[in-house]
Amino acid sequence: MQDIFREHIEKVIPLTDEEFAFVFSHFSYQRYKKRQYLIREDDHVEHAYFVVSGLLKLEYTDLSAKRHIVSFAMEDWWETDFMAYFNGTKATMSLQCIEDTDVLCLSLADYHKLCSGLKKMERFFLKKSNSGHIASQQRILSFLTSNAKERYDQLLQQYPSLFQRVPKTLLAAYLGISRETLSRLSY
């Protein structure tokens, strides 16, 4: 697990053994079972999570109790309710396991300590944040420019493995379409 994590960071910045030990000391390891919640709506958001293995969904429940999936997070992804995490506000979204999931947890206090203690970790997080921002912009574009069928095809092309790992109901909640529409698209 340390190897996976180190490799992930070293894709952006090289680390000595000592530096990696320093980085790693800021994280705690947690194992969650399928269907378990890492964050519930209205929780105080304690951690950002690096997914070592498994699969999570970040979900928003609207006023009519309908659930919408903001994102899936699998191996090598960082996920949390970032607004609540950075602003210290209550969670507006929930984060739940679709599969048994192993994560590395980073509190906001430790995030700041880590960035102060090893400046190049700011470069690492900046790279990650820029990539996240770009991915979000692409998703906004897909809502503006694509119909349900096209969004389905884009997702299939980008993340083929999701179609094996995620129940149809959840794919529909991610694409913003009904379960019935999804069934028509996928045959």
Next chain:
Amino acid sequence: MQDIFREHIEKVIPLTDEEFAFVFSHFSYQRYKKRQYLIREDDHVEHAYFVVSGLLKLEYTDLSAKRHIVSFAMEDWWETDFMAYFNGTKATMSLQCIEDTDVLCLSLADYHKLCSGLKKMERFFLKKSNSGHIASQQRILSFLTSNAKERYDQLLQQYPSLFQRVPKTLLAAYLGISRETLSRLSY
């Protein structure tokens, strides 16, 4: 103009006069006229822009030549085609003035020089990138959870000044609705 820019940065990190001079030396100043393009689709994207005054639109044209507005950028905002800027790929979006606009321009080479030369600027850009990422997530949520009327109301509440400054056709292209639907909503 230097005052506005310095104040903007010092909301995140304090700077000495010397440090600010160093930061500022990485930017060039440009004035653009209403309707002028800062970036055209397929351009090589040279710069990220800090808007000193004025108003820009970041726009995507789909295969059927329909235009979709990804974002508006006004005073105090950073804007560019971030994917093309960071990855060195060609622009997939255009950036154009809705009003006469003054910007400070930062090339990617100068962005890296600036971050290496003054490490705390990485903290500044990290903060900005995180905020941008959060704003994009909120917009994704609004597409998933809200109908045209609700998205219109959210925009009106968040950026009332846009409704004075932006023609209705462009507001419709941002909300992902037709000009006719927008007219029904706004009366």
